[in-house]
Amino acid sequence: VGLVLAAFAGFTLAAALAALYLWQERRLKRRATDILRLRLPPLQSLERLQRRTIDVCLPLLTLGLLAGIVRLRERGGSIDALEAVTLATWLVYGAFVITRPVGRRAAYVALGGFALVIVARLALAGGHFA
């Protein structure tokens, strides 16, 4: 569970970077005149950082998920809703790492994955392991 939480924290960071990316991209596209006054990090740096963060966090999530499933098996339980959501998160980020989307699509995927992360976190707070 600790691993999963660490991965979730990383995905949160990636989502924040993705949001910044989308904002900066929009400003560049719209040719905002204050683009050099209110400076954000360069577009490509944001994208690179976001990708690296996800690359690091996915293995963490994988390990955490495997540990969780093994433990569940030992206790003889079956996969519940939380497990399913976490698995969906894993699939989204897994797809991200495999297909390597670029630009806006990458940011959308990162944000979409993050939405699932929020759902999973809420379920966790709802007392899954309590």
Add this chain to the structure above:
Amino acid sequence: MTPERLSLVGLSHHVAPVELRERVALDADAAAALARSLGDAVCLSTCNRTEIYAAGDDERALEALEALAAESLDGTVYRLHDDAAALHLFRVAAGLDSLVPGEGEILGQVRAAYEAVDPGPLLDRVFRQALAVGKRVRTDTAIGESPASVSSAAAALAAQVFGELDGRRVLLVGAGRIGELAATNLASRGAGIAFVANRTVETAREVAQRVGGEPLPLDELPRALGEVDVVVTSTSAPEHVVRAADVPARRRSPLFFIDIAVPRDVEPEVARLDGCFLYDIDDLEAVVAETLAGRRAEAARAEQLVADEAQRFREWRASLDVVPAIASLRARAEAIRTAELAKVDARVSEDERRTLESVTAQILNKLLHLPTVRMKEAAVSADGAMYADAVRHLFGLEDER
């Protein structure tokens, strides 16, 4: 006693035409030699200014400048003293007095001029403070960051997309002067110019010889577009040279178009393509106008910083007046106290002596506290020397020195 004066004699692009500045401009070694020949002085000489800062009188410095100029400089040079000279130096070091406000080169030149000689305490203090001010203005305000021209704004925008421009490839289309400027600006930030395309290949070849890159005819543009990161266009063609259909399908990294031509060279639809960014001349000028406004605001902040430092310099100078007076006043009071205590020493017990000592010390402290504070306040408001003289006179401290 008044401390040494800080004097400045100089001329700059504000007051002197280039013919005159040329004659008084010195290279670093000559400037240092001149400064040493004047005694305690620092000579700052760049292509825009020659200034001599001296501890003491400025007559010899003025003579030296006039000898270089081979003419009388009456009415041309500025001669400043003390606080005004310090303020000027701080503004110079901060780049506020430069032709392009906020440029950073001058700070290094000030440092070099200061390090070339071995100045006395006054010049040492004022120059070290100037270097600190210059550095603070660079780090605390954004005055040096905002591009002031269309071509540098173009490069700064590209950096907003790509970050470091090292290894980025530039395609220059057309032989317009501003386009070439923008391309060299990109190159100065680390980008490489990969292609130069033009309607006539000969012209492309000429430009390529100046800025680098491979010359191309216009019909090879689609191929080149696939291999570059930044496209700068400045042709005089009446129609669009880069059409959206020519732009290759999305690659892994963005493509940044800078269209400086009027009429425009790049079809506006290009801006709508995924991963493509397009800035035309109007956009660039709007960005520059906005950053210039920001630069003015930053300059105001920088002026404030500089003014604060000048104030600190004034306080320091003023404290030179009052601190010795305060010290001798206290010393005199302490001397009287110990002398009087010594007289009664034989007649009192150990206990009584201790009480006497502490009581007299208390009296002195309370009595001298307010004058000390008032003198320090007076020092700040430039009355310091007057107060110091008054205190010396009232308490008869002159003969002690």
